[in-house]
Each structure stands twice: as structure tokens, then as C-alpha cells.
Amino acid sequence: MTSALEKYYATNYTKCNLEYNFLASWKGVAYPSHAIQVISLPFQILAFYVIIFKTPVAMKNVRTPLLVNHFFCAFLDLTLCTLSTVYFFLPMYGTFFVGVLSWFGVPNTFQILLVWLMVLLTVGSYLYFFEGRSSILVQNKFRITRQKTRVIYYFLFLIPWMSSILYVVKFIPEDQDAAKQFALTLHPCPTREFFTFDVMIFLADSILIEGFIWIFPIFGIYSASFILFQVTTLIYYICIAPSITISKDTHHRQKVFLFSILLQCFIPLTLVLCPVFLVFSAHLAGLYYQTMVNLTVCSAGLHGLAESIAIVTVHRPYRKAVSQMATEFKRRRRAVQVLPFLANHMRHSVTMRQSF
Template structure:
């Protein structure tokens, strides 16, 4: 049986409730709109980091800039370049973004997206490691550049091992799709109308990736971040240096709290839909509307991350307030000046002076 035969003979019997949210438009249009809204905030955040970073934060200015750049790139990939329509139960995916419109194969887009996502995750480790290593009293600080490069490369390449999964992608996609339909017999009609890529047809490999390897990636990343957080907290709160001024320590504590919330807020934005989907799938419930809504919600990551940076850091928050207040005051003074000129001209005209 071919896919066409299945669609004619079997799919017509499926009772699939089709609506906008379940369609490809329910992923593409909201995601593109999110990118349009997020772009000004991302540009503002770049400007704030480059121009408004105080001297006491210069040691982490580059890690903060790199983290924001990679998060913005992830947002562009998710919402514009490689917006994905995902069939979760069968590891099926196709793109509805700009690269798909240009004819870039789905497998290339998927590899590109995974590398960007891994880089963004690793940038958080780099951010916390830089904060920890900037404390001279920290016995575990990484002081040598070569050691830092080796350390972060190990983390990056361990996470990149997930790319080996793509060597298991079925070469016969027609047969893989028919096999996937035995697991999920009634997908939305996009499954038959678009060039869907079945990433994994081997259920054992899919279970290994889903339940063992991906959790191990998140675990090792979380443990690295927690280690650097522990070192920073210990040497700032429990055993602070006596040679560092109180004002400097206060700034260091404030920045630590800032990057903690800067990390947690976008993390919750990504983790919440993943947890909900996992629980629903384990209970035997799945809907394409839920999948598409989760993809859109994850696409908010860049907007949330940008807003978090300029609001949780005290100095950045003050800089943004000052920028908008100055702009408002200039416009107000200009309006008052023009209004005064108008009234003055009118009065002179009325007196016959002009």
C-alpha cells in the first residue's frame, strides 16, 4: 500500500477534528508574529548590553552578550527560518519557515536547529562559569584560557552526540511513513500534503533518545550550572573575601541574582510545555492542537529572555528607564516649545506686529 492508497482507503474513515490551531497555519502564523514582536526587544537588549554595561560587569559582558545572541538565533530559527510542525508520537516533522520556502531539506534544517539549541544551552553554562571564575578567591575557578576552552568543548560535544541519531533516519521515507501510520493512524492531513520527515522509525532507538540520552544531556548541563552557582554563592555569602569592598560584593550578589532569574524565567517557558506534553503522552492523550500550541509557546523564549535581561538586572533596568524618560522629556519639551511659539506668533499677529 502506498501513502496515496492509505489516504483514499483508510484515512477517509478517520474522524479528525480539523481547525486552525491543528493546521500548519496554527504554528506558522503565530510564530512569525512572535518574531516580529520580539525583534525590537532583542535589538534593545543588544544595545543595552553593549552600551550600558557598567565597569563592575565588564568581566561577564561578553558571556552575557554571547548568551543573548545564541538565544536570539534560536528564536529566529524557531519562529522564522525553521518553524517546525511536529507529529510527536511518530517522530515526524516538516518545516513551515523561510528555509522550507527556499527548498532547504528538512534534515538540514533539523540539524541546524539542534546545533543552535545546543549552543544556546551551553552558553548558560559559560555565563555561570564566567561569573564563578571572576571571583579570585574561588579555588575552583578556571583561570587558564586553554582549560576553559577544553571544558566547554567537552560539554558542547557531549550534547552534540545527539546528532548521531540522524544516521538512523530511514532512507526509505515512504515505508517509514506507512509504518508510522500503524502507530498513529489518523494524523492531520498535513501528513499527506507536506514532505514529512520521519526522523526515527526504530522504537528502541526513539525510547533510548527520549528517556535516557536527552535527560542525561539536561542532567549534565544542570549539574555544571549548579556547581558554578554553588561556588559563587559560597564565596559571596558563606566565605566572602575580606580584601573585596562591600560595594563590590553587593554588585556581585546583585548580578548573580539577576542571571539566576534571567536563566530560570526562559527555562520555565520551555520546560512547562515539554512537561505537559510528556505527562499527557504518558497518560495516552495526544492532540495536534496541544503540540502546535506548545511549539508556539516555546517560540516565546526569545521575547521572554530579552525582557528578562533588561528587567532583572538593576543597572540595565535603570538604563532602560532613563532612556525612555529622556526621550519622553525631549518630546515634551519640544511640544511645549512649539506650542509657546505658536501662541506667541498668534499674539503678535493679532497685535499687528507681523
């Protein structure tokens, strides 16, 4: 901490009426996130197992997109909960990390790029999942059949993501001490972590902040439009204008699978988008609570857990496979418990015979 920050901490900051709040501290985002990862890991492994080994023949054409989507969802969960757990100061646009990579001294800039990359790949995997499913439908007039067209399509999808990260990285202030002084004019009473951790301010200009506030939702809507378009075409060509060449049974299975994948994706995305929307709306309204931001980060860490549980529950073949695995586990457990009883019974019988 520089002399200017030390002076502010010793004088101005003492006037802030801040009481210790576990959820607002670094522990309030680090400990729950790490616990979420421990709980999520078995479910993520289970989801990998059923996708790879229990996918029926009827779902073979969607196994790869489903596996890719689950892989990046799980890796995003690993990044947010373990590798680069984020502590974010929203009104000050500053951050530091309390994950494993910080223990090894990995710079904040690299961790920001890592988190951004994983968010990009995860969102892209949802697009790949729905686009792959949509392109299978022969009756779909908008399906992508040429590899060159697909490359252009995904490049257009990536433009705002690449532009936004370049926007942030380019304007990261070199003089972080001056940036922190500017940040304190935006929010004079941050949590003590602002002074005790290596916080990096990545936007320290009112005009740049104002631009980012409006660019971020515009880019979000732009990216979401790609996924929503694929979802819309799926709903239209399966539920409204299905192919007349397929059987009723095939059409029914398509509708069931469509409902399953929509539910599978809707559940985890809700855990992320709703808290982010609430925090962003509160920020625009001039309200800010560090507890709210930390809970949003923890909620984002639940995305992988919810996605894994959704996979093994909403799809009937996977649900049936998990049920059979649970039944087999209970059967073997009972068998293991019975073996000592039988052994004791046999020893007792032998002892009784010898006594006679």
C-alpha cells in the same frame, strides 16, 4: 504523496474523527511564532543596546558573557520563529518546517541541523555565562584558570549533543514512504498536514525510538549538571563562604548581581523547560495532542522575548538606563507637540499686530 499514502488517506483516514483546529494546524504554529518575532525584535535590540553602551564599570567583566548569551538567545528565537519554524509530530518522530527557509526550498535535514545547532549554542552560552562569572571569584577552588582545561571542559559538555545529533542523522530512513507507513502505525490519525506537507520521519524503528526516549532525558540531565555545578559554586562562594578580603559593599553587590542573573536565566528557561517536560510526560503516558506540541513550539519562541525583558528589568543599571531613555523620549515628544502650538501662537500674534 505516494499511492500507498493516497490510499490510506482515502480509506483509513476518513474514519478518523478529526475536526479542524487552528492551533493544531500549521497556521497555529506559524502565525503566532512569526508574530512573536515581530514583538520580540524591538526588545532584543534594546537589550543589545543597553549591554553594549549602558554597562557600568562594575559590570565590565561580565559584559562579554552577557552579550554572547543574549546573542545566541536572540538568534535561537529568530531560528524558531522565522527561519525554521518547526511543526513536529511527536509520537511519529516526524517534522516539517513552515519558516522562511522553507519558502526557498531548504531541505528539512539542513533545517533540523540548524535548529539543533542553535539550541546547542544557546545552552552552551548559559554555561559560558555562569562559568565565566564563577571563574572570576578568586576564592573559588573549582575555577578554570587554564585555557586547555577550559577546552576539555567544554568538549565534555558537547559530547552528548554531538552524539545525539549523529544518532538522529545516521538513522534517518532513506525510504521515507515506508517510514511514513510505519509512523501511521504509531499514530493512525495525525493532522492533515502529515499528508499535505513534505514531512520527514527521522526515526522509524521501535528499538531506536525506545532508545531515543531514554537517551534524550539522560543527555539533558548530563548537560544541565554542568550549568548547575557552576550555579552551585557561585551560590556557595558568594552567599555561604564569601571571601574575607572583599568589602561588605562588594559582597553585597555580588549577591545582588547573582540574584539578578539567576532570575534573568530562570524566567526564559521556565518558558521552555516546563512545556517540554509536560509534553514529554504526556507522551510517556500515552497521551498526545498536536495542539499541545504546537503551543510548546510557540512557548519556546517566547524564550528570546522573556530573556530580553529580563535583562532590561532585573539588572538595576540597565533598568535605570531604560527608565532614563523613556523619560528622555517623553520629554522630546512633548517638545515636538509644543512646537506647532508655539508656531501657531506666533503667527496669530503677528496677524493681530498687522491688523492694528
